[in-house]
Amino acid sequence: MTDPSHDPAVASEQGADAARGAARRWWLPRTVVIRRVHHDFPGVTTYAMQPLDADDWADYRAEAGQFNMLHLPGAGEAAISLSELPQLGDGFLWHTIRAAGNVTRGIAGLRVGDTLGVRGPFGSSWPLHACRQRDVLIVAGGIGLAPLRPAISLLLHERQRFGAMHLLYGARSPDSLLYASQFEQWEERGMAVHVTVDRSRPGWRGHVGVVPLLLERLRGFAPDNTVVFCCGPEVMMRYTIKAALGRGIPISRIWVSLERNMQCAVGLCGHCQLGPEFVCKDGPVFRYDRVARWLGIEAL
Numbered sequence: 611m612t613d614p615s616h617d618p619a620v621a622s623e624q625g626a627d628a629a630r631g632a633a634r635r636w637w638l639p640r641t642v643v644i645r646r647v648h649h650d651f652p653g654v655t656t657y658a659m660q661p662l663d664a665d666d667w668a669d670y671r672a673e674a675g676q677f678n679m680l681h682l683p684g685a686g687e688a689a690i691s692l693s694e695l696p697q698l699g700d701g702f703l704w705h706t707i708r709a710a711g712n713v714t715r716g717i718a719g720l721r722v723g724d725t726l727g728v729r730g731p732f733g734s735s736w737p738l739h740a741c742r743q744r745d746v747l748i749v750a751g752g753i754g755l756a757p758l759r760p761a762i763s764l765l766l767h768e769r770q771r772f773g774a775m776h777l778l779y780g781a782r783s784p785d786s787l788l789y790a791s792q793f794e795q796w797e798e799r800g801m802a803v804h805v806t807v808d809r810s811r812p813g814w815r816g817h818v819g820v821v822p823l824l825l826e827r828l829r830g831f832a833p834d835n836t837v838v839f840c841c842g843p844e845v846m847m848r849y850t851i852k853a854a855l856g857r858g859i860p861i862s863r864i865w866v867s868l869e870r871n872m873q874c875a876v877g878l879c880g881h882c883q884l885g886p887e888f889v890c891k892d893g894p895v896f897r898y899d900r901v902a903r904w905l906g907i908e909a910l
C-alpha cells in the first residue's frame with residue numbers, strides 16, 4: 611500500500627489545505643479578548659490579547675518584527691507590531707498602541723473583556739541569525755521600541771550567542787519612556803541600556819539630546835563586527851544611520867523597520883509601496899541598503 615505521505619494526490623490536497631489556511635489567516639480576522647491593559651503614558655497603551663478559540667489560533671506563529679492588522683468593527687483596521695510574542699511566555703498577543711486616528715482611538719476606549727479582530731501575522735522579521743557572534747546595537751525612538759522588544763527578548767534568551775549588546779533609546783521626555791520598568795532586568799541579563807530624552811525634568815539624571823548622539827559617543831563595541839536594528843521616526847533613523855556609518859558599521863549590517871499607510875497587508879493594494887518594495891510583505895524590516903535609495907526621495 612502506498613504511504614499516504616508519498617502520494618502526490620494527498621500531498622497536493624495537503625498543499626491546498628495549507629494555502630487555504632494561509633488565505634484565511636490573511637483575510638479573515640480572528641477574535642481576541644483583551645485580558646490586560648497597561649497605560650504606558652498618556653496616549654500610549656499596551657494590551658495583552660488572548661485568542662478566543664485556541665483551536666482557531668493553533669497555526670498562529672509570529673516572529674520578532676512582524677505585525678498584525680487589528681480590526682475594530684465600524685472603525686476599520688490598523689497595522690500594529692507585536693510588542694511581545696505569544697510563544698515567549700503567557701500565550702498572549704501583546705500590542706503597544708498610540709491613539710492616532712479612527713481605529714487606534716477606538717481601541718483606546720476598549721476595556722478588559724472586550725474583543726477585537728486580528729489578521730496576521732504579516733511581514734518580515736528582525737534577522738536574529740545575523741547577530742550571532744556579533745555586537746548588537748538596538749536603536750529605538752519613541753514607540754519604535756515596541757517592534758524591537760520581541761527581538762530584545764529573543765536575543766537575551768540566548769545571550770551567550772552574541773557579543774556586546776546595547777540599547778540606545780530616545781524619548782520625548784522622562785515621562786514617555788516605554789517599558790522603563792524592564793530596563794533594570796535587561797541590564798541584569800546583559801544588555802547595556804542608554805536612554806536619552808529631548809526634554810529633561812527636575813531629577814532626571816540621564817542624557818538629554820537625540821539618539822544619534824548616543825551612538826556617536828558609544829564605547830564598548832567593535833564597529834566592524836556590529837549589527838544595528840533601528841526603529842523610530844524616519845528622521846531619527848536617517849541620522850542614526852549616518853552616525854552608524856560614521857562609526858564604521860558596514861551598511862550591510864544595518865536593518866530598519868519602516869511604516870507606511872497599510873491597507874491590505876498582503877502586497878495587493880499598493881498603498882504601502884516604496885519604490886519597488888511593498889512595506890507590508892517585503893518589509894517592514896528591511897536591510898537598509900535595500901531601501902536607502904527610495905528613502906532618499908522626499909515624500910515617496
Ligand SMILES: Cc1cc2nc3c(=O)[nH]c(=O)nc-3n(C[C@H](O)[C@H](O)[C@H](O)COP(=O)(O)OP(=O)(O)OC[C@H]3O[C@@H](n4cnc5c(N)ncnc54)[C@H](O)[C@@H]3O)c2cc1C
Binds near residue numbers: 677690691
Ligand atoms: C508595519 C507597521 C507597524 C506599526 N506598528 C505600530 C505599533 O506597534 N503601534 C502603533 O501605535 N502604531 C503602529 N503603526 C502605525 C499605525 O498603523 C498607524 O498609526 C495607523 O494609521 C493607525 O490607524 P488609525 O485608523 O487609528 O489612524 P488613522 O485614521 O489612519 O490616522 C493616522 C494618522 O493620520 C492622522 N489623521 C487621522 N485623521 C486625520 C484627519 N482627518 N486629518 C488630519 N490627520 C488625520 C492622525 O492624527 C494620525 O497621525 C504601525 C504601522 C505599520 C505600517
